[in-house]
Amino acid sequence: MYRTHTCGQLRIEDCGKEVTLSGWVQKSRDLGSMTFIDLRDRYGITQLVCDDTTDKSVYETAKTLSREYVIQVKGLVRERSSKNNKIPTGDIEIEVKDINILTTSKIPPFTIEDNTDGGDELRMKYRYLDLRRNCVKQNLELRHRLAMMVRNYLSNENFLEIETPFLIRSTPEGARDFVVPSRMNPNQFYALPQSPQQYKQLLMVSGFDRYFQIVKCFRDEDLRADRQPEFTQIDCEMSFVEQEDVLNMFEGLIKSLFKQEKGLEFGKFQRMTWHDAMKYYGSDKPDLRFDMKFVELNDVFQGKGFSVFDDAELVVGICAKGCANYTRKQLDALTDFVKRPQVGAKGLVYVKYNEDGSFKSSVDKFYTPEDLQKVAEKFGAEKGDLMLVMSGKTMQVRTQLCALRLEMGSQLNLKDPFNYAILWVTDFPLLEWNEDDQRFYAMHHPFTAPNPEDYPEKLDTDPGAVRANAYDLVINGTEVGGGSVRIHDRNMQLRMFEALGFTEESAKQQFGFLMSAFEYGAPPHAGLAFGFDRLCAIFAGADNIRDFIAFPKNNSGRDLMSDSPNFISDEQLEELYLALKPVEK
RNA sequence: GGUCUGGUAGUUCAGUUUGGUUAGAAUACAUGCCUGUCACGCAUGGGGUCGCGAGUUCGAGUCUCGUCCAGACCGCCA
Numbered sequence: 001m002y003r004t005h006t007c008g009q010l011r012i013e014d015c016g017k018e019v020t021l022s023g024w025v026q027k028s029r030d031l032g033s034m035t036f037i038d039l040r041d042r043y044g045i046t047q048l049v050c051d052d053t054t055d056k057s058v059y060e061t062a063k064t065l066s067r068e069y070v071i072q073v074k075g076l077v078r079e080r081s082s083k084n085n086k087i088p089t090g091d092i093e094i095e096v097k098d099i100n101i102l103t104t105s106k107i108p109p110f111t112i113e114d115n116t117d118g119g120d121e122l123r124m125k126y127r128y129l130d131l132r133r134n135c136v137k138q139n140l141e142l143r144h145r146l147a148m149m150v151r152n153y154l155s156n157e158n159f160l161e162i163e164t165p166f167l168i169r170s171t172p173e174g175a176r177d178f179v180v181p182s183r184m185n186p187n188q189f190y191a192l193p194q195s196p197q198q199y200k201q202l203l204m205v206s207g208f209d210r211y212f213q214i215v216k217c218f219r220d221e222d223l224r225a226d227r228q229p230e231f232t233q234i235d236c237e238m239s240f241v242e243q244e245d246v247l248n249m250f251e252g253l254i255k256s257l258f259k260q261e262k263g264l265e266f267g268k269f270q271r272m273t274w275h276d277a278m279k280y281y282g283s284d285k286p287d288l289r290f291d292m293k294f295v296e297l298n299d300v301f302q303g304k305g306f307s308v309f310d311d312a313e314l315v316v317g318i319c320a321k322g323c324a325n326y327t328r329k330q331l332d333a334l335t336d337f338v339k340r341p342q343v344g345a346k347g348l349v350y351v352k353y354n355e356d357g358s359f360k361s362s363v364d365k366f367y368t369p370e371d372l373q374k375v376a377e378k379f380g381a382e383k384g385d386l387m388l389v390m391s392g393k394t395m396q397v398r399t400q401l402c403a404l405r406l407e408m409g410s411q412l413n414l415k416d417p418f419n420y421a422i423l424w425v426t427d428f429p430l431l432e433w434n435e436d437d438q439r440f441y442a443m444h445h446p447f448t449a450p451n452p453e454d455y456p457e458k459l460d461t462d463p464g465a466v467r468a469n470a471y472d473l474v475i476n477g478t479e480v481g482g483g484s485v486r487i488h489d490r491n492m493q494l495r496m497f498e499a500l501g502f503t504e505e506s507a508k509q510q511f512g513f514l515m516s517a518f519e520y521g522a523p524p525h526a527g528l529a530f531g532f533d534r535l536c537a538i539f540a541g542a543d544n545i546r547d548f549i550a551f552p553k554n555n556s557g558r559d560l561m562s563d564s565p566n567f568i569s570d571e572q573l574e575e576l577y578l579a580l581k582p583v584e585k
Numbered sequence: 586g587g588u589c590u591g592g593u594a595g596u597u598c599a600g601u602u603u604g605g606u607u608a609g610a611a612u613a614c615a616u617g618c619c620u621g622u623c624a625c626g627c628a629u630g631g632g633g634u635c636g637c638g639a640g641u642u643c644g645a646g647u648c649u650c651g652u653c654c655a656g657a658c659c660g661c662c663a
Contacts, residue, residue: 174663
């Protein structure tokens with residue numbers, strides 16, 4: 001028997017017991033004629049002691065132990081003479097009677113501690129060692145708990161978890177597909193699913209009126225801190241429901257997770273239309289942990305001879321509470337921030353509402369104190385506030401001001417990761433115009449149902465203004481989930497394809513099986529999917545989802561541990577009827 | 586496809602602004618001492634292709650160009 005207890009288990013009441021423990025050597029502290037060893041496993045750390053009561057040959061073995069050796073120890077539990085209240089086993093220690101070295105270890109390239117000395121790259125390369133660290137292990141434990149809660153909640157609500165295929169047909173809409181060559185069907189390829197979208201809709205046609213799946217999805221797009229090429233969704237679909245039913249069901253799920261995991265209770269989640277989110281926060285995923293709402297200022301700023309504002313489509317600003325004391329240097333830094341290529345603004349206008357009631361702005365040449373007073377009134381600004389104003393084309397300037405708003409939120413410490421601001425964003429546009437291709441694309445996906453108020457009339461007259469029955473769940477500025485009511489009527493689906501520039505034939509070619517299925521009695525249905533990795537990160541107050549995935553990829557989509565992707569042999573290529581093309585510089 | 590930041594002992598970093606003697610610190614590692622440590626302590630020691638390549642120069646870790654790698658972001662992500 002390798003162990004009678006784990007390394008996190010023994011307490012003061014176990015004193016006097018003969019026990020056997022197995023684990024990794026965390027650290028050895030040699031005090032001369034006395035040696036302490038911290039033994040670690042998944043459950044915790046237990047201190048081992050060798051002193052003059054220890055058999056000499058056993059002590060000699062103890063002296064040879066080095067970090068990360070795997071050992072088995074037999075000994076007696078005894079009370080410590082000096083306790084350690086930092087660990088749960090801190091009241092006891094093991095008087096070592098026998099040590100068995102199970103395996104030795106090379107010196108690890110970084111320390112296996114919460115405050116490791118290892119950098120990201122090194123930790124990825126030796127991910128199996130990184131996972132030994134308590135903080136990383138706890139992230140995976142959190143992930144497991146949340147997955148269990150999701151399964152329990154949905155199972156109790158009569159949802160069935162049904163697996164869908166990973167080797168599927170490629171569809172050109174949406175993100176790039178990862179493709180897999182088929183040996184048995186030369187020159188033909190499978191694709192890995194970007195999501196099980198069409199399969200879950202088929203399951204609705206099949207009568208499984210409540211489906212879910214915690215499932216891997218694959219997208220061959222550039223990565224970010226919150227984007228991995230393979231990631232996990234909580235994918236859900238329901239039949240005989242309207243948008244309201246879906247929002248209520250999954251609001252319940254999210255509330256249940258927060259209640260169980262964090263003991264937090266929330267009232268009804270705030271809702272905001274996509275239009276308002278863009279107008280007041282410049283983003284379809286506004287961070288509502290702080291306010292700093294956009295205020296549109298065309299009427300007070302235009303017509304006074306300041307051509308930058310006079311010529312702009314939109315003049316819009318935010319008010320930073322208590323920031324009128326910002327120095328010239330700080331204001332210049334903000335200007336530099338918005339001028340960075342990532343933000344892309346031309347400049348930034350500030351108006352200080354000083355404590356003495358006077359105004360100081362970067363455009364004093366053009367505006368009288370009375371003008372600026374009106375601006376302040378628009379903002380509802382008080383003495384001591386700083387107003388920051390930008391102008392330009394409507395959508396562009398909103399995006400730029402959004403970047404500034406988030407930056408101010410960071411500077412003013414308004415982004416407490418454990419203060420959760422949750423909202424539904426609803427009424428997304430159905431279609432999105434693409435300048436490059438000169439055509440509309442589905443903003444969500446081509447199966448999303450239009451809002452009945454806008455269909456069919458507006459689809460002909462003003463396609464860009466048609467609202468969809470689509471919704472996102474946003475927490476602290478992160479999109480953690482999204483979904484829609486689906487089209488279940490074949491004619492409506494054909495109209496949609498038409499609007500997207502598909503012919504009936506090309507639509508059939510790509511989505512034929514779904515369209516065929518809809519000819520055999522499709523129920524009204526709707527659903528959504530949550531980004532499970534992001535959800536885990538948010539529960540832990542983290543930004544990067546990598547720490548919540550056991551074996552993640554890096555920025556370039558590489559697995560630094562296994563060094564993949566990598567080349568395959570000529571034999572493999574031959575078998576797959578593939579030939580490589582040289583990379584052009 | 587683009588913008589920015591970084592690459593120097595096993596590791597994390599300083600040094601680069603202003604080119605100039607033998608490239609430092611902490612930590613890790615090794616050896617010795619130490620009976621209550623738990624970030625143990627003390628002493629000693631080993632450890633460097635300054636990412637790679639080219640250039641400028643009497644001389645390059647330091648300046649220039651190219652390139653590779655890593656990270657953050659923009660585009661992209663139905």
